[in-house]
Amino acid sequence: xxxxxxxxxxxxxxxxEGRLQPRAPTxxxxxxxxxxxxxxxxxxxEYGERILYPESGTGNSGHxxxxxxxxxxxxxxxxxxxxxxxxxxxxxxxxELVNRGRWPRWLDVGHQAMDEPYPDAQVAALLALLRxxxxxxxxxxxxxxxxxxDRDEVPASDDPGKRVRRKRDPGxxxxxxxxxxxxxxxxxxxxxxx
Numbered sequence: 001x002x003x004x005x006x007x008x009x010x011x012x013x014x015x016x017e018g019r020l021q022p023r024a025p026t027x028x029x030x031x032x033x034x035x036x037x038x039x040x041x042x043x044x045x046e047y048g049e050r051i052l053y054p055e056s057g058t059g060n061s062g063h064x065x066x067x068x069x070x071x072x073x074x075x076x077x078x079x080x081x082x083x084x085x086x087x088x089x090x091x092x093x094x095x096e097l098v099n100r101g102r103w104p105r106w107l108d109v110g111h112q113a114m115d116e117p118y119p120d121a122q123v124a125a126l127l128a129l130l131r132x133x134x135x136x137x138x139x140x141x142x143x144x145x146x147x148x149x150d151r152d153e154v155p156a157s158d159d160p161g162k163r164v165r166r167k168r169d170p171g172x173x174x175x176x177x178x179x180x181x182x183x184x185x186x187x188x189x190x191x192x193x194x
Contacts, residue, residue, distance in 0.1 A: 007128035020080040030092040035169040037101030062094030070121035107157040114171035142188040
């Protein structure tokens with residue numbers, strides 16, 4: 001079977017991309033799906049450009065961002081380790097789907113619903129990108145949601161006596177069954193503590 005055509009990807013590297021740790025593509029075996037939990041791509045870019053680690057001059061970002069209309073941008077080269085999921089960054093590609101999630105009150109007890117659906121164009125672009133990555137990364141075998149790998153709970157911002165999940169993305173409206181039916185990847189989940 002001939003390889004599928006590459007999706008249209010706009011390269012818009014973050015200013016600190018060159019300061020991120022290099023890696024060989026052969027060490028990438030995992031894709032982690034996120035949602036931005038922000039209102040739009042421009043706001044996500046503002047957050048991505050923030051320097052959060054002064055010692056390295058870098059911040060938090062996925063490798064790829066997919067907007068609601070299906071347009072795809074690459075902010076970090078796949079041969080660099082991006083900061084997007086604790087404990088898995090060296091082996092993972094981060095894909096961010098523009099979706100407001102719990103924005104702007106991410107950790108409020110009363111604001112945990114994630115009710116924005118993922119548009120068909122966005123999901124189609126994600127599938128095209130995942131197929132492209134499978135062709136580019138020979139070790140790629142696993143896929144996970146951020147919520148699968150980061151299960152920590154933190155005190156709620158509006159009621160510190162209650163706890164909420166730190167990460168819930170891509171969230172309950174992400175079409176996992178439809179996506180997994182079209183991919184040769186295994187869903188990876190962190191073990192649950194007893």
